[in-house]
Amino acid sequence: MMYVSTRDSNNKCSSAEAIRDGIAKDGGLFVPEYIPSLTKDDFDKIGEMSYEERAAFVLSKILEDYTYEELLGYSKNAYARFFGDPCPVVCVDEGLYVLELWHGPTCAFKDMALTMLPHLLTGARKKTGEKTKSLILVATSGDTGKAALEGFRDVEGTDIIVFYPSDGVSEMQKLQMKTQLGNNVYVCAIKGNFDDAQNAVKTIFNDPNIVKQLLEKGYKLSSANSINWGRLAPQIVYYISSYMDLVNSDQITFGEKVNFCVPSGNFGDILAGYYAHKMGVPVNKLICASNKNKVLTDFFETGTYDINRDFYKTISPSMDILISSNLERLLYEITGKDDKKVVSYMKDLKTKGKYTISEEELNKIKEIFDAGYADEDMTKDAIAAEDEVDDYIMDPHTGVAMAVYDDYLDRTNDETKTIILSTASAYKFPCDVYEAITESKLSDAFEATKKLQNFTGLEIPEPLMGLKNREVRFNDIIEKTSIADAVLEYVNKGE
Numbered sequence: 001m002m003y004v005s006t007r008d009s010n011n012k013c014s015s016a017e018a019i020r021d022g023i024a025k026d027g028g029l030f031v032p033e034y035i036p037s038l039t040k041d042d043f044d045k046i047g048e049m050s051y052e053e054r055a056a057f058v059l060s061k062i063l064e065d066y067t068y069e070e071l072l073g074y075s076k077n078a079y080a081r082f083f084g085d086p087c088p089v090v091c092v093d094e095g096l097y098v099l100e101l102w103h104g105p106t107c108a109f110k111d112m113a114l115t116m117l118p119h120l121l122t123g124a125r126k127k128t129g130e131k132t133k134s135l136i137l138v139a140t141s142g143d144t145g146k147a148a149l150e151g152f153r154d155v156e157g158t159d160i161i162v163f164y165p166s167d168g169v170s171e172m173q174k175l176q177m178k179t180q181l182g183n184n185v186y187v188c189a190i191k192g193n194f195d196d197a198q199n200a201v202k203t204i205f206n207d208p209n210i211v212k213q214l215l216e217k218g219y220k221l222s223s224a225n226s227i228n229w230g231r232l233a234p235q236i237v238y239y240i241s242s243y244m245d246l247v248n249s250d251q252i253t254f255g256e257k258v259n260f261c262v263p264s265g266n267f268g269d270i271l272a273g274y275y276a277h278k279m280g281v282p283v284n285k286l287i288c289a290s291n292k293n294k295v296l297t298d299f300f301e302t303g304t305y306d307i308n309r310d311f312y313k314t315i316s317p318s319m320d321i322l323i324s325s326n327l328e329r330l331l332y333e334i335t336g337k338d339d340k341k342v343v344s345y346m347k348d349l350k351t352k353g354k355y356t357i358s359e360e361e362l363n364k365i366k367e368i369f370d371a372g373y374a375d376e377d378m379t380k381d382a383i384a385a386e387d388e389v390d391d392y393i394m395d396p397h398t399g400v401a402m403a404v405y406d407d408y409l410d411r412t413n414d415e416t417k418t419i420i421l422s423t424a425s426a427y428k429f430p431c432d433v434y435e436a437i438t439e440s441k442l443s444d445a446f447e448a449t450k451k452l453q454n455f456t457g458l459e460i461p462e463p464l465m466g467l468k469n470r471e472v473r474f475n476d477i478i479e480k481t482s483i484a485d486a487v488l489e490y491v492n493k494g495e
């Protein structure tokens with residue numbers, strides 16, 4: 001099975017090439033030429049498997065360049081870094097379940113894919129005969145940087161450099177990055193905001209002079225962000241896995257439809273759910289939950305995607321996004337793989353900041369998607385209510401999903417059993433969660449962590465526990481104009 005670009009169906013490549021290159025030369029995203037279906041027999045087999053085996057089995061259907069055995073080696077390595085079950089399904093109420101995706105090394109759901117991506121990328125390099133080393137450059141507002149660092153640390157043939165805005169990440173996130181282990185990593189703060197870091201990184205990718213200098217040192221630039229198919233594919237697995245977990249525990253009978261409610265930003269997570277549905281998971285609705293930056297909610301309602309609007313900083317910062325890149329993949333599918341139409345929508349987005357899909361396309365989307373948003377108060381109320389009523393503690397991103405689901409229930413009375421995807425540990429955002437539950441404010445993350453634990457009895461995840469006492473390895477703060485120099489200095493030092 002080949003992969004094609006969303007902007008030119010004739011631009012084809014293998015799964016290994018799609019993962020190696022990350023993005024198509026025409027600017028489009030790689031998608032599978034067709035989506036393979038799982039048979040009842042496949043589902044039965046999956047039901048019997050460990051999560052590692054499930055990942056290898058599902059990925060072997062999608063990524064044909066890799067054997068099941070290879071993929072099993074990757075997934076065993078990747079998910080050994082998790083604490084206990086990589087993604088347990090917790091029943092919080094009758095017919096309502098939470099899929100916890102944050103038991104990995106950085107306590108956010110990005111670990112589910114970013115622990116796998118380095119193996120997929122290393123494999124892709126070998127399969128395609130790539131001799132140069134990969135230099136992964138990341139600009140981060142918090143979660144992605146740390147998860148990428150953990151994923152790529154000490155991975156052969158790869159180095160990773162992460163830039164973050166010195167004053168733009170939480171105390172917890174900053175410490176997580178400054179104490180990063182590994183011999184192939186470099187972390188650096190910049191004087192500037194996230195956009196400055198992002199723009200500087202993009203400039204490096206497009207600067208032929210720097211690209212040439214890096215190549216002379218044996219490096220090719222690569223990206224770990226969620227437009228890479230190698231990040232999306234591992235996310236399909238947990239939809240299939242959680243469905244089979246519910247079948248196995250007699251919560252549902254095989255074939256019964258479920259809803260998934262997904263806190264969304266870049267639209268990668270929920271899109272993986274769409275692919276899982278296409279592969280055969282019985283889905284009633286995929287509910288797309290947004291925070292106050294509700295560009296997706298408006299799109300699903302009106303068919304117009306419009307980024308000409310205010311941008312809000314919220315307590316669910318990983319969903320503070322106006323351009324949801326992965327939506328392009330859904331457009332490709334619902335236009336019936338009409339690459340020209342995708343090109344015209346993306347052109348409108350670039351030139352006018354908006355595009356409008358046809359009514360027929362919107363109706364197609366509505367067959368399977370529902371959408372809603374929650375503002376800050378609704379989110380905090382949902383967190384407090386879950387604590388009080390169901391004795392379950394959730395982070396603000398999951399809180400958004402819960403609030404949106406409550407709203408959906410009121411609106412539809414839909415009794416379909418529902419899985420809420422939980423994307424971060426509550427302890428990654430201890431101040432906001434503590435405030436939501438107790439209505440008192442704390443500004444010190446460690447104090448909040450301690451108090452939250454006293455209050456809830458909820459276990460603190462290992463990666464966050466010893467953070468305060470860990471050795472700080474990276475203290476550099478540079479001007480935003482010096483980012484390229486820092487990259488060149490890093491590769492020159494490596495000799």
Ligand SMILES: *Cc1c(COP(=O)(O)O)cnc(C)c1O
Binds near residue numbers: 264319
């Ligand atoms: C990245 C992230 C999201 C949003 O996921 P997308 O795939 O970008 O839609 C939600 N919650 C958390 C905690 C995240 O880190």
